[in-house]
Amino acid sequence: MVQMNNFLFDAQNIATPLMLVDLDDTLFQTHRRIVPQTDFKMVTTDKQGQALAYMNPIQQHFVQWLLHSTHLIPVTARSAEALSRVHLPFQYGAVCSHGGTVLNPDFSVNVDWHVQMQQALTSYQERQQILIDALQQQAINFGSIRTWVVEEQGLGLYIVAKQNTENDNPYAPNFLPELLNSLSSEVLEGFYFHLNGNNLALIPQPVSKANAARFVLQQFASQQRPILGFGDSLSDVEFLNLCHWWGMPNHSQLNRWVKHNLTQQYKQEGFYGDYQ
Ligand SMILES: [Mg+2]
Numbered sequence: 001m002v003q004m005n006n007f008l009f010d011a012q013n014i015a016t017p018l019m020l021v022d023l024d025d026t027l028f029q030t031h032r033r034i035v036p037q038t039d040f041k042m043v044t045t046d047k048q049g050q051a052l053a054y055m056n057p058i059q060q061h062f063v064q065w066l067l068h069s070t071h072l073i074p075v076t077a078r079s080a081e082a083l084s085r086v087h088l089p090f091q092y093g094a095v096c097s098h099g100g101t102v103l104n105p106d107f108s109v110n111v112d113w114h115v116q117m118q119q120a121l122t123s124y125q126e127r128q129q130i131l132i133d134a135l136q137q138q139a140i141n142f143g144s145i146r147t148w149v150v151e152e153q154g155l156g157l158y159i160v161a162k163q164n165t166e167n168d169n170p171y172a173p174n175f176l177p178e179l180l181n182s183l184s185s186e187v188l189e190g191f192y193f194h195l196n197g198n199n200l201a202l203i204p205q206p207v208s209k210a211n212a213a214r215f216v217l218q219q220f221a222s223q224q225r226p227i228l229g230f231g232d233s234l235s236d237v238e239f240l241n242l243c244h245w246w247g248m249p250n251h252s253q254l255n256r257w258v259k260h261n262l263t264q265q266y267k268q269e270g271f272y273g274d275y276q
Pocket residue numbers: 022023024025026231232233
């Protein structure tokens with residue numbers, strides 16, 4: 001035991017923090033969003049085995065520190081298959097497919113969670129196809145999209161609508177918000193939506209990163225371990241709020257939102273504080 005600044009610090013008795021972390025645009029970026037430099041490190045590959053996403057040197061050091069200092073649990077929109085193409089040594093399981101899938105530490109599918117999802121999504125299976133048909137029908141008025149259902153073990157989890165832009169450029173102007181707003185509330189009922197560049201996810205409400213993260217955290221509840229989180233998107237906030245502390249990268253959707261809304265709120269109120 002060592003004495004540190006009047007705190008009794010027992011190095012043998014530290015509960016390793018759990019770190020719930022989003023992956024894409026939190027720990028790395030695809031080459032469509034950044035131009036890889038010589039000191040960048042390839043971290044994910046596409047289905048053909050080609051380099052897809054990279055970490056800059058600072059991201060590399062951050063991830064090394066996370067892997068060394070925490071029990072790192074990815075909480076990602078990636079399917080289990082897409083997660084298998086992230087070349088980082090995760091050892092404590094994962095939340096995949098926006099929360100539709102939980103993986104055990106050995107990366108097998110968690111059957112308890114899968115059964116819960118099967119039950120919750122029974123009524124959505126037919127409605128997902130109806131929604132895809134409606135998207136394709138409405139897209140005739142806007143432009144070219146491709147749509148698919150992300151499945152796990154034969155269970156349809158959520159829908160992706162991707163606008164076909166030149167070189168799949170996520171920064172190209174896109175019509176996805178207008179397309180979404182043109183659909184009837186009836187066909188959209190029970191879904192929520194996450195727009196990320198030229199990629200729109202239409203997700204049944206039972207499928208959520210927060211629901212799945214809550215399920216994962218239940219097994220650690222009695223351990224009084226610090227729970228930390230990182231994410232880049234507004235849709236990450238719900239799972240991040242399960243953490244004792246959480247953060248976001250600079251240059252992220254979430255950080256842009258905080259900066260914008262803080263500025264607006266300050267202008268309106270005239271002070272920093274707990275606004276009513
Ligand atoms: Mg992200």
